[in-house]
Amino acid sequence: QVRLVESGGGEVQVGGSLTLTCARSGEMYFDYYMGWFRERPGKEREGVAGITSDGKTFYEDAAVKERFTIFKGNDKNILYLRIDNLKPEDTALYVCASGGSSRWEGSLSLPWFNYWGQGTRVTVSS
DSSP: OEEEEEOOOOEEEEOOOOEEEEEESSSSOOOOOEEEEOTHHHHHOOOEEEEOOOOOOOESHHHHHHHHEEEEESSSTEEEEEEOOGGGOOOEEEEEEEEEEOOHHHHHHHOOEEEOOEEEEEEOOO
């Protein structure tokens, strides 16, 4: 079993920056990938960014890539998401996920991810 625990959310002013953290523990795969997703008010969960075990990154689209950065620290079981120039539309529950399929090529479609955290809430206020 894999456990994912997010932290770092809160209320932030428009234009500010925030770094979210996800700690992964439990069953360890030789090769696994992780991702960040978000649930904006009234909308379905959507992918934001993903990263392979060796650090290759994927983003949902070019607009996300401009302000979001997914990365891992020295401890490869700690995942981060930095969000710059925060906008009101970034208000969401941010959820970390992990998967272990050898066929994954960067898709942020939800079925590729087996384990999910509870999320950390980000509120951007003007």
